[in-house]
Amino acid sequence: xxxxxxxxxxxxxxxxxxxxxxxxxxxxxxxxxxxxxxxxxxxxxxxxxxxxxxxxxxxxxxxxxxxxxxxxxxxxxxxxxxxxxxxxxxxxxxxxxxxxxxxxxxxxxxxxxxxxxxxxxxxxxxxxxxxxxxxxxxxxxxxxxxxxxxxxxxxxxxxxxxxxxxxxxxxxxxxxxxxxxxxxxxxxxxxxxxxxxxxxxxxxxxxxxxxxxxxxxxxxxxxxxxxxxxxxxxxxxxxxxxxxxxxxxxxxxxxxxxxxxxxxxxxxxxxxxxxxxxxxxxxxxxxxxxxxxxxxxxxxxxxxxxxxxxxxxxxxxxxxxxxxxxxxxxxxxxxxxxxxxxxxxxxxxxxxxxxxxxxxxxxxxxxxxxxxxxxxxxxxxxxxxxxxxxxxxxxxxxxxxxxxxxxxxxxxx
Numbered sequence: 001x002x003x004x005x006x007x008x009x010x011x012x013x014x015x016x017x018x019x020x021x022x023x024x025x026x027x028x029x030x031x032x033x034x035x036x037x038x039x040x041x042x043x044x045x046x047x048x049x050x051x052x053x054x055x056x057x058x059x060x061x062x063x064x065x066x067x068x069x070x071x072x073x074x075x076x077x078x079x080x081x082x083x084x085x086x087x088x089x090x091x092x093x094x095x096x097x098x099x100x101x102x103x104x105x106x107x108x109x110x111x112x113x114x115x116x117x118x119x120x121x122x123x124x125x126x127x128x129x130x131x132x133x134x135x136x137x138x139x140x141x142x143x144x145x146x147x148x149x150x151x152x153x154x155x156x157x158x159x160x161x162x163x164x165x166x167x168x169x170x171x172x173x174x175x176x177x178x179x180x181x182x183x184x185x186x187x188x189x190x191x192x193x194x195x196x197x198x199x200x201x202x203x204x205x206x207x208x209x210x211x212x213x214x215x216x217x218x219x220x221x222x223x224x225x226x227x228x229x230x231x232x233x234x235x236x237x238x239x240x241x242x243x244x245x246x247x248x249x250x251x252x253x254x255x256x257x258x259x260x261x262x263x264x265x266x267x268x269x270x271x272x273x274x275x276x277x278x279x280x281x282x283x284x285x286x287x288x289x290x291x292x293x294x295x296x297x298x299x300x301x302x303x304x305x306x307x308x309x310x311x312x313x314x315x316x317x318x319x320x321x322x323x324x325x326x327x328x329x330x331x332x333x334x335x336x337x338x339x340x341x342x343x344x345x346x347x348x349x350x351x352x353x354x355x356x357x358x359x360x361x362x363x364x365x366x367x368x369x370x371x372x373x374x375x376x377x378x379x380x381x382x383x384x385x386x387x388x389x390x391x392x393x394x395x396x397x398x399x400x401x402x403x404x405x406x407x408x409x410x411x412x413x
Contacts, residue, residue, distance in 0.1 A: 026067045029082055035114040036107070037078035040071050040090055043130075043138045044145050045122045047075025051092040051101075053119070058085045058106055083111050090119045102126065154217050158224070161210040165227060168203040172234070175199040201238050207231035215251075222266070225255035226273045233280055245280050252277040271301035275308050282315045287324050290316075294328070298335060306336035313345045325349030326368075340379035344389065347372035351392070363396040370396065 036055070040048035050073075054065035069079035071090075089103035102119045109115055120126070127135060171178070179195035180187065211228035218224060229251035236244035255273035259265045278293030294312040298305035309332035316325035326349030332342040350369035357364050373389045380386060 026079070026081075029080060032083045032111040033080050034083055034109040034111055035078065035080050036069070036088075036109060036117055037076070037114060038116055038118040040075050040077065040119040041122055043121045043127060044142055046145070047073075048090075048092070048119075048121075049073045049075065051090060051095070053077045053079075053117075054089050054091060054100075055079075055081050055086040055107075055109075056089070058087050060087070063087055063089070063100075081109050083109050085109075088117055158214045158218060158221075161214055165207050165210060168207050172200050172203045175203070197238055200234065204231045204234040204238070208235065220258060222255040222258040222262070222269050222273065225251050225258065226269060226276060229255065229273065229276045229280075233276060233283075236280075237283060242284065245284050249277060249280045252280065265300075267301040268304070271297045271304055271308060274300065275311065278308075278312060279315050282312065282321075282324070283319055287321065290324070291327075295331070298331075306332055306339060306342075309335055310339070310342055310345070313342065313349070317345060317348060322349040322352035329372075338379065340376050340383055343372045343376040343379065344383075344385050347376065347389070347392075354396070357397050360397065363392075365392075365396045 036053075038053070040051065040053070042048050048071055051071045053069045053071060055067040055069075056063045056065050066086075067079060067081040069077045071077045086107045086109060087103065087105045088107045089100040091100055095101055102121050104117060104119075107115065107117050127138065130138070175196045176192070178199055179192045183191055183195055208228065208231040211224055211231060215221070215224045215228055229248045232244050232248035232251055235241065236248055252273045256270065256277070259270045259273065274293050274297035278290045278297060281287075281290035281293055290312065294308055297308040301308075309328060313325050313328035313332055316322075316328055326346050329342045329346035329349060332339070333346065336342075347369050350366050350372065353366040354369065355364045355366075356362070370393060373393055376383065376389055377386060377393075
């Protein structure tokens with residue numbers, strides 16, 4: 001039978017787009033009947049997801065279909081027809097009127113029996129009968145389809161891994177509570193801390209293992225590299241491991257490079273990678289580099305600027321760098337001057353330079369400290385640190401007062 005390229009390209013396109021099958025209206029059956037069923041396979045070896053299988057009497061030279069059965073989304077069809085010998089042919093949704101794609105003659109419908117008649121259009125005899133150009137198109141599509149299947153399998157595996165990662169991150173956040181519950185009410189703080197570190201180490205290690213596998217499978221995915229960097233950074237922090245910090249920095253830089261080279265960069269991914277890199281720098285004493293990385297995180301994702309800069313200040317607070325803590329808090333205040341917590345963090349950074357008045361024994365707050373604490377109280381008079389701040393201000397000599405904002409640019413910028 002005659003098959004042309006345009007007809008086949010249409011068929012192949014439909015082969016990967018499922019469609020809801022409509023059962024055609026067939027004439028009532030009078031007399032003995034039998035059943036017929038089968039599966040329709042495309043030249044790519046996939047289940048045909050639409051079309052019809054048609055039964056015409058083998059004695060009818062016009063091949064007018066007497067019974068029509070829909071092919072479902074799984075590639076199957078089934079129906080019932082009067083006993084007899086039929087010319088059975090398959091038509092896709094876009095097959096022109098009077099044309100057919102595949103056929104078999106002398107198919108017998110036997111009373112009270114179910115005849116199997118498949119349409120395997122990937123069979124050699126069928127492919128060999130196609131024009132050379134069509135055969136080449138099919139081979140090209142097979143290669144593309146194989147790549148798609150492989151890619152889909154990779155994506156499916158990564159999605160499964162990310163489900164595990166998501167739960168691991170929740171477990172990390174709840175590690176302290178889980179440790180306390182596991183050891184009981186009478187457990188010593190040191191034992192609870194050790195158990196918490198054990199839980200976090202196990203979870204970060206699992207994330208790192210999964211992300212090492214997934215970045216190897218899909219190295220162009222910046223988000224996977226950023227997630228790998230976060231796991232490595234978490235392990236480095238728990239172990240105090242400089243080599244692991246170096247690995248985390250390399251992962252974050254890889255994520256950043258991929259985003260910078262992308263046709264459509266994802267600001268959130270860029271921001272996460274820059275912030276992760278900034279944390280690595282902050283925890284390894286590279287203050288100027290940390291400033292630059294966190295500033296980049298804020299710049300590429302303005303809606304998240306305050307949160308990134310606040311986190312920067314918190315990290316510097318955790319490592320005991322009060323000057324960098326106050327400077328980072330100032331940047332967060334510029335991003336959003338209405339967040340009380342950043343004024344408290346700034347005050348906590350500045351108070352590390354407080355001195356004692358030898359005459360009164362009272363604390364002399366450094367410039368900007370009292371103003372930062374007072375602004376915290378203005379914004380959060382009943383906040384979680386209000387009592388602490390009121391106590392500091394009441395006991396301190398507040399002779400040095402400056403504006404709450406930035407007094408000077410960050411060092412190293």
